[in-house]
Amino acid sequence: MKRLTLFLVVLLGAYLVWTTQDLPDWGDPASPANSYLSTHYIKKAYEETSVPNLVTAVLADYRGYDTMFETVVVFCAGLAVLTILRRTKRKHKKNVKFRPQREGVDIILQNAARLMIAPMQLFALYVIAHGHHSPGGGFQGGVILGASFILLALAYDLKSTLRRFKENTVLFYSGLGVLIYAGIGVISLVLGGNFLAYAAWGGLLGISEVEAHSYGMLGVEIGVAFTVMAIMFSLYLDLASGGDLDEGL
């Protein structure tokens, strides 16, 4: 079996080497992937959306639908893990074969975490809010924010973390993020534009249509950040405790 696999993999590798001969040179500015649409984005995106970070501009504006359903995918993954693993008292079976055990308390870890968590969360908010002008955005900031809660749960224990940030609240935020995203789209429909066409917000906020794109993207990124943060933490909660939420790693 292993030899057959190795043969197959080498065959695949040889085939891929053969096809990559036709690829454009690495770093060629005139290659097909770097012409057409991407040139338009680079030339026009800043003028059309007033967002200098082109990745954010394309992600949250030009490909807004894609990103919205991306957020829905993350949301659904969180729900799937919850359905697969979560055991409430009613569903709980007695013969648990494996349950992670926590050994001892580490003072160094706890104090280091105490020092780090607040700056981490502040940095996450910066990454979310400044994602238009510097590398960053909702996904990245949301992951950092989620990681700060995971750090709290790792350094202390699951129960004391859940006292501060209840599971219901976590799940509420995951839904709220999707709601914010879709809500911004629906409101731009109501204001007379297309779904997720942020230009329609200009009249409501009293700013130019180009600037409205920037603010619309900020709102959308906040929604994404909520969902990603909540689902990251929810994934950790369920995976680390085997769905019981009583004791984690």
Added chain:
Amino acid sequence: MYMESLISFIVTEYNYSAALILIMIGMYGMIAKNNLLKKVIGMSIFQSAIILFYISIGYKGGASIPIIKHGSGMADHAAIDPTLYVNPLPHVLMLTAIVVGVATLGVALAILQKIYRVHGTIEEDEILESLKE
């Protein structure tokens, strides 16, 4: 002659060849390994290979990150030279691919935990044995 072009491809376009090697490692892990967790790791490696491949496609020699510098691009400023910024489109696509990767990884790990709970193992052949009983 053919060998020379192959070697020059591996050396000069090392991004592509690195993606290729990662794809092969990931593929091997997914098929040959018996442990389901190792299969999941193989899948993640495969995914990283594809991400590396896409990001390499969007690269332009000597170009900067796709964030417009201050003082250019607006209507009253100088036009933007597309060769100065790397292609933002693969970055966007891969940003979403990474997020989907995390989501699938989470679901895969959850299913693995469930399998372990039921069968007491995540070795493929042992699971097949216990399914036969």
